[in-house]
Amino acid sequence: MAFSLGRFGRPGALVRSDAIQRFLAFGALILIIVFFSIASPEFRQFDNAIGILIATAVVGVLALGETFVIITAGIDLSIGTVMTLSAVMTGVVVTNLGMPLPVGILAGIGTGGVVGLGNGLLVARLKLPPFIATLGTLNVARGLALVISGLAPIYFTSSPEFNNAFMGSLLGSIIPGFDIPNIVLVMFGAAIVAALVLGKTILGRYTYALGSNEEAARLSGVNVDAWKAGVYALGGLFAGLGGVMIAARVNSAQPSLGFGYELEAISAVVIGGTSLSGGEGSILGTVIGAFIISTLTNGLRIMSVPQEWQTVVTGVVVIFAVYLDILRRREQL
Amino acid sequence: MKSKRFFAILGAAALVLAACSSNTGASGSASGGGTAKPYIPIVSKGFQHQFWQAVKKGAEQEAAKENVTVNFEGPASESQVDQQMDMLQAEYDKHPAAVCFAALDSKAAIPLLQKFKDAKIPVIGFDSGVDSDIPVTTAATDNIAAAGQAADKLAEAIGGSGKVGLIVHDQTSRTGIDRRDGFLKEMKAKYPNIQIIGPQYGGGDQLKSADLAKAMIQANPDIKGFFGANEGSAIGVINAVKELNKSGKIAVVGYDSGQAQIDAINSGLMLGAITQNPIGIGEQCVKAAVKAIKGESQPKTIDTGFFWYDKSNINDPQIQAVLYK
Numbered sequence A: 001m002a003f004s005l006g007r008f009g010r011p012g013a014l015v016r017s018d019a020i021q022r023f024l025a026f027g028a029l030i031l032i033i034v035f036f037s038i039a040s041p042e043f044r045q046f047d048n049a050i051g052i053l054i055a056t057a058v059v060g061v062l063a064l065g066e067t068f069v070i071i072t073a074g075i076d077l078s079i080g081t082v083m084t085l086s087a088v089m090t091g092v093v094v095t096n097l098g099m100p101l102p103v104g105i106l107a108g109i110g111t112g113g114v115v116g117l118g119n120g121l122l123v124a125r126l127k128l129p130p131f132i133a134t135l136g137t138l139n140v141a142r143g144l145a146l147v148i149s150g151l152a153p154i155y156f157t158s159s160p161e162f163n164n165a166f167m168g169s170l171l172g173s174i175i176p177g178f179d180i181p182n183i184v185l186v187m188f189g190a191a192i193v194a195a196l197v198l199g200k201t202i203l204g205r206y207t208y209a210l211g212s213n214e215e216a217a218r219l220s221g222v223n224v225d226a227w228k229a230g231v232y233a234l235g236g237l238f239a240g241l242g243g244v245m246i247a248a249r250v251n252s253a254q255p256s257l258g259f260g261y262e263l264e265a266i267s268a269v270v271i272g273g274t275s276l277s278g279g280e281g282s283i284l285g286t287v288i289g290a291f292i293i294s295t296l297t298n299g300l301r302i303m304s305v306p307q308e309w310q311t312v313v314t315g316v317v318v319i320f321a322v323y324l325d326i327l328r329r330r331e332q333l
Numbered sequence B: 001m002k003s004k005r006f007f008a009i010l011g012a013a014a015l016v017l018a019a020c021s022s023n024t025g026a027s028g029s030a031s032g033g034g035t036a037k038p039y040i041p042i043v044s045k046g047f048q049h050q051f052w053q054a055v056k057k058g059a060e061q062e063a064a065k066e067n068v069t070v071n072f073e074g075p076a077s078e079s080q081v082d083q084q085m086d087m088l089q090a091e092y093d094k095h096p097a098a099v100c101f102a103a104l105d106s107k108a109a110i111p112l113l114q115k116f117k118d119a120k121i122p123v124i125g126f127d128s129g130v131d132s133d134i135p136v137t138t139a140a141t142d143n144i145a146a147a148g149q150a151a152d153k154l155a156e157a158i159g160g161s162g163k164v165g166l167i168v169h170d171q172t173s174r175t176g177i178d179r180r181d182g183f184l185k186e187m188k189a190k191y192p193n194i195q196i197i198g199p200q201y202g203g204g205d206q207l208k209s210a211d212l213a214k215a216m217i218q219a220n221p222d223i224k225g226f227f228g229a230n231e232g233s234a235i236g237v238i239n240a241v242k243e244l245n246k247s248g249k250i251a252v253v254g255y256d257s258g259q260a261q262i263d264a265i266n267s268g269l270m271l272g273a274i275t276q277n278p279i280g281i282g283e284q285c286v287k288a289a290v291k292a293i294k295g296e297s298q299p300k301t302i303d304t305g306f307f308w309y310d311k312s313n314i315n316d317p318q319i320q321a322v323l324y325k
Helices: A002-006 A012-039 A046-073 A079-096 A101-122 A128-149 A161-165 A172-173 A181-202 A202-219 A224-249 A261-271 A285-301 A307-332 B004-025 B025-030 B050-066 B083-094 B110-118 B143-157 B174-190 B206-219 B231-243 B259-267 B280-293
Strands: B039-043 B069-073 B099-101 B122-127 B138-140 B162-168 B194-201 B223-228 B251-255 B272-276 B301-303 B306-310
Touching: A012 A307, A012 B206, A046 A079, A046 A181, A046 A224, A046 A261, A046 A285, A046 A307, A046 B083, A079 A101, A079 A224, A079 A261, A101 A128, A101 A161, A101 A224, A128 B143, A161 A181, A161 B050, A161 B259, A172 A181, A172 B231, A181 A202, A181 A224, A181 A285, A181 B272, A202 A224, A224 A307, A224 B083, A261 A285, A285 A307, A285 B083, A285 B280, B004 B251, B039 B050, B039 B083, B039 B251, B050 B069, B083 B099, B083 B110, B099 B280, B122 B280, B138 B280, B143 B194, B143 B223, B143 B272, B143 B306, B162 B174, B162 B206, B174 B194, B194 B206, B206 B231, B206 B280, B223 B231, B231 B251, B251 B259, B259 B272
Parallel strands: B039 B069, B039 B099, B099 B122, B122 B138, B138 B301, B162 B194, B162 B223, B223 B251, B251 B272
Antiparallel strands: B272 B306
């Protein structure tokens, strides 16, 4: 599946160089997996692999939306706390208002979409720099999450099916022992949708166009503002989905959980070869980037590497990844 | 071929990885087989704060005594419930002999703890309990009683009447709830003439807590005292009092220790503080884990104790032993 999805990455001549980057990121992931598998028997267990998959799911979904925004040469710093706000919204709707679970899930995702659209309007209409606009929204969402929740976690004690729906395993019930939780399937499903949108739709095509040369897109009659707002709204929808997922995972909406997750998502996107200067990038790369971070974190944890050093290593990996990207670009010239 | 450089860099990355892991290869490999020392991971609420470093110190001291291996870890911020679950999961995969756990959320990790129980790995709670009967025992401070004593000391200092401000780190953690409620309950029951301003929540952040305290002083110029319910809250109050030149006019009672509070007590800026026994918490949880591995029965809670300290006893050896800088 991995490589067939990759074809959607980028039309035209850049496919080849993207493929190199993707190969590098993929190679790095394999290298990390091989390294830890040799170093630690605990790492090799199926149960640990599931642990890695679960740990990737939420940040992975956040990173999917961020990929679109970064390809337009923008940035969305608000996705971490928009995730929080969406989780809280789901909690309020399901637990406090006693509405059915699907309504709560839609409310969570919808909240993300609305805030994302807000970001889009700030950036496209009011021409605020994306960094500043989404920094503002980050705080608005963070504050609102605290206000709406009444400063306390909202538990889903009256709806145990919520946790089950995401942390239970459909695959496990079909193939005994293959207990991959549904939350992981949700991430892969979202990744396929994101890859299709980016590779096969007008929105995807304009996402690249906005990032490569916004002025050219405008001159050729593209309604740049509308499409840009749409990209941020899409990013918000993914953040909303992330919020629903994390709420299901921790079986509660935690109003102060989420700040900082945007940086992890951005790291995943960048490691996956999406350029911060816009115009280039792929969903497959982002998924691989997210797995590199979570596998590295898990492996270092399993090896009992002191935490302060785990953080250092993750930082070094991001720097390496971006440097590789720069090297590759230089070679194209 | 220029692409050689890619592989050179990839190779360098691999070396960095290898270097990092060889650092601690010893403790990592000890986790596995049954012949090595028993492995007891300690999944805490954090690792950066001085308080957690003191818990870690206690745990490591006890581990050396009991001849077990421990690995102390905790998420970067005390809101990262899911990160803590990832840590717990990774520790489960290392097949430990027992696990010590300080829950960030009293409910979220219960399904994971159930896995430990099913695998017959004893779970020992410390610092903050879990709403479940899975933990064999929980080693923690009786925060309600401790905050009650803080209320008594503060009320005594201001003569049993007037306004006092309350700044708490958060409304969601067990310690935040217990210290707030313990303080409020004691004040209400014993000192009807004291009016409480707040509680306000500063996230344990010194700056935020200082801003809150300043606003409370400005709104209530006749405020006579403050209780800051954790280290960051208390330091925030001290800074606010200092910046508004109210030193000596407002009695400040803090919680935990750290250099800033110790200095403030010595200089008279702060009346005194409650200290928990973080080293004792670390020792007790490892001790309880060893007992649980041996199958010995234990009480459901272990009170690790607390002390009131002020200028008069801050240099006593008993107090010095539990303070951290």
